[in-house]
Amino acid sequence: MKDIFFDLDDTIFDFKKAEAIAMKTTLEHYGIEPTQDVIHLYSVINQSQWELLEKKLLTKNEVKIRRFKLFLDALMHTAKPEEVAAFYENRLSIGHYFIEGAEEMLRALHGAYRLHLVSNGVYEVAMSRLNSSTIVPLFDHIFISGALGVDKPAKEFFDACFAQISDFDPAQAVIVGDSLTSDILGGKNAGITTIWFNPHQKSATSIIPDYEINNLGEIEELLHVL
Template structure:
């Protein structure tokens, strides 16, 4: 019988694409960087590729966070501080939230029946603020964010640290739910979970 449900946050519960676009447009505009749809789409592609390299263990979190902006600015022929833009972007990203359609109803339906745990690769400070802003922190018995754990999904170390923090945890009674075939589904399966 299923008891434990691990839920990803971005694009599983909260619509990351909308939040990303709003925060990025604001941060780039303030830095006098073009923020049209083509630039946002290019950033999104660069960002996705950088996170995939993190999942494969090729890049560190810091390399991803700064590298995505360095690559974008290089392609645009601009000299800007990746650290400053990243800081502004994350500040604005933490302010807003939009739900994936049906996500709030899903949380309300699952919470009384299962032990819900958040399992996210996002930046800790950003994710905690987004959870507070969305008013959904109370649905979770525990919040596991890779930056806090010192291991990223899909690594087995991420999931082992989650399991160790849950009293009486059983893989046979748990499932991982998320939008990413690589970090959520492959990571959960490699850790012995249904996904």
């Protein structure tokens, strides 16, 4: 293997933790008590909207507003979804939290492989979070869908990435990610090897990864045998 593509959220960065903290701050700002039920409600709505984006039924800008519109409607809250979305995005763009072992893994692989980030998201938000960490120099390329104009799992997303990598060979490339519907399906669409990072040991679906790991410490050894 020569090129390794890493998903960002919930593979390198603990997005669930960042999301929870940004959400708590946002709810409190708008006078909503951040109970577990309220936070769970938002998570379910948010996930459903991202799945619609992956199916190309919504744009990213629509997702950013719609998730709050549906959430505020469910709570019968009168705040403007656009305003709440902007407040939340601002909070989310501040800081980062690593998935256990992520930083150590990247430093161990750096130099032995070319590392690239592939993330669906808003370019400015992703870069703000990345720049608050020290991992940016470890990557040869940082590919954010907002800047490419197309999202994972589309083949076009990966084609745009591959075009920017010198001497790229899909047979020597692997993607590591936590999402079956965007990372693993995307890797399959693009014709590269897929490794599903499945820390909570969810059961697989109709999307079958080539390999599965439960913690990031397993990657180095696995790459040796690929």
